[in-house]
Amino acid sequence: MTKTIRSDVEPFYYQYPSTVAVVSSRSRSRSNAMAVAWHTTISRRPPRYGVLIFPDTFTHELILESNEFVVNFMTIESANLIARLGGCSGREVDKFEAFEIAATSGSTVSAPVLEAAYASYECRVFSHQEYGDHDLFVGDVVAVQFEDSAYSMNGTTDIRKVTPVAYVGEDRYASINDPVYHDRHAL
Amino acid sequence: MTKTIRSDVEPFYYQYPSTVAVVSSRSRSRSNAMAVAWHTTISRRPPRYGVLIFPDTFTHELILESNEFVVNFMTIESANLIARLGGCSGREVDKFEAFEIAATSGSTVSAPVLEAAYASYECRVFSHQEYGDHDLFVGDVVAVQFEDSAYSMNGTTDIRKVTPVAYVGEDRYASINDPVYHDRHAL
Numbered sequence: 285m286t287k288t289i290r291s292d293v294e295p296f297y298y299q300y301p302s303t304v305a306v307v308s309s310r311s312r313s314r315s316n317a318m319a320v321a322w323h324t325t326i327s328r329r330p331p332r333y334g335v336l337i338f339p340d341t342f343t344h345e346l347i348l349e350s351n352e353f354v355v356n357f358m359t360i361e362s363a364n365l366i367a368r369l370g371g372c373s374g375r376e377v378d379k380f381e382a383f384e385i386a387a388t389s390g391s392t393v394s395a396p397v398l399e400a401a402y403a404s405y406e407c408r409v410f411s412h413q414e415y416g417d418h419d420l421f422v423g424d425v426v427a428v429q430f431e432d433s434a435y436s437m438n439g440t441t442d443i444r445k446v447t448p449v450a451y452v453g454e455d456r457y458a459s460i461n462d463p464v465y466h467d468r469h470a471l
Numbered sequence: 472m473t474k475t476i477r478s479d480v481e482p483f484y485y486q487y488p489s490t491v492a493v494v495s496s497r498s499r500s501r502s503n504a505m506a507v508a509w510h511t512t513i514s515r516r517p518p519r520y521g522v523l524i525f526p527d528t529f530t531h532e533l534i535l536e537s538n539e540f541v542v543n544f545m546t547i548e549s550a551n552l553i554a555r556l557g558g559c560s561g562r563e564v565d566k567f568e569a570f571e572i573a574a575t576s577g578s579t580v581s582a583p584v585l586e587a588a589y590a591s592y593e594c595r596v597f598s599h600q601e602y603g604d605h606d607l608f609v610g611d612v613v614a615v616q617f618e619d620s621a622y623s624m625n626g627t628t629d630i631r632k633v634t635p636v637a638y639v640g641e642d643r644y645a646s647i648n649d650p651v652y653h654d655r656h657a658l
Contacts, residue, residue, distance in 0.1 A: 327603020371655035416514020
């Protein structure tokens with residue numbers, strides 16, 4: 285093992301892989317979907333989820349207009365779609381049409397819920413904050429839609445049934461699998 | 472595929488799996504390490520990374536005192552350690568001693584850099600914001616340490632060489648592997 289230490293941090297890719305979500309949005313009959321690798325749970329009670337969005341994007345515009353977004357959690361089967369979402373702008377292409385994305389309106393928001401997602405969080409914007417070259421949108425999770433078969437009885441994701449996707453960088457994706465159990469209180 | 476829709480969102484585990492990082496901190500000769508599944512890149516330029524920390528934790532106290540933290544990106548081989556980090560508090564146990572964690576002080580911060588990490592971001596606190604039951608610490612990434620063999624020539628993580636770890640929930644962990652390429656501009 286040999287480590288390199290750098291104080292000039294760029295390129296800034298060492299943190300990957302990260303899980304990928306698709307953020308969908310809708311305002312004034314215009315919808316969009318973009319893939320994000322920068323996202324995280326923010327709070328359990330109240331339930332809040334956060335996504336980092338580049339200000340120039342169509343998604344940023346639609347979220348600001350609608351104060352809503354949906355975070356869709358995806359599997360490796362969607363990796364090709366996820367890649368292509370990043371290859372064009374929703375200002376020029378209706379991605380739902382172009383890529384034949386099956387979706388329905390949320391139950392509490394108008395933003396689309398992707399059928400292929402194993403879970404989707406319907407969010408209303410709680411806060412919007414600039415943090416450098418991206419903006420953090422924190423959403424109150426007002427509803428969740430989830431694929432029944434993807435969860436075990438205790439509510440955890442059953443990755444023997446679904447294979448969530450991670451982004452590795454440079455258009456490379458990976459699978460999350462091989463679950464193992466480690467008791468935090470084991471000696 | 473059958474989907475359930477809920478507006479009472481708890482339990483709030485549908486978003487998992489998420490990658491795991493170990494956040495290390497140090498203040499007045501006391502060090503700590505905690506595992507977090509709630510973390511994300513925040514900004515590329517300037518490079519910033521964010522972690523969500525529960526206010527009652529020893530880590531929260533140490534970061535507030537020192538204005539520093541390190542985010543360590545870990546592999547599946549550390550899953551057992553990661554589990555055990557969550558089984559006790561750094562107020563009661565010196566986890567570095569108890570779990571024999573090999574670490575050195577950062578190059579620019581005093582917080583520990585874990586030897587087993589494939590990459591570690593040394594961070595100085597840029598902002599600290601309450602967002603529900605957790606606080607978001609956003610750090611300026613002032614230095615990175617990374618394992619040379621874990622990265623390919625273009626700077627992306629080579630997951631054929633290292634197997635990053637994800638948290639699935641309920642003390643279950645998983646591996647990120649099987650890289651695939653999808654051209655975003657493919658027809």
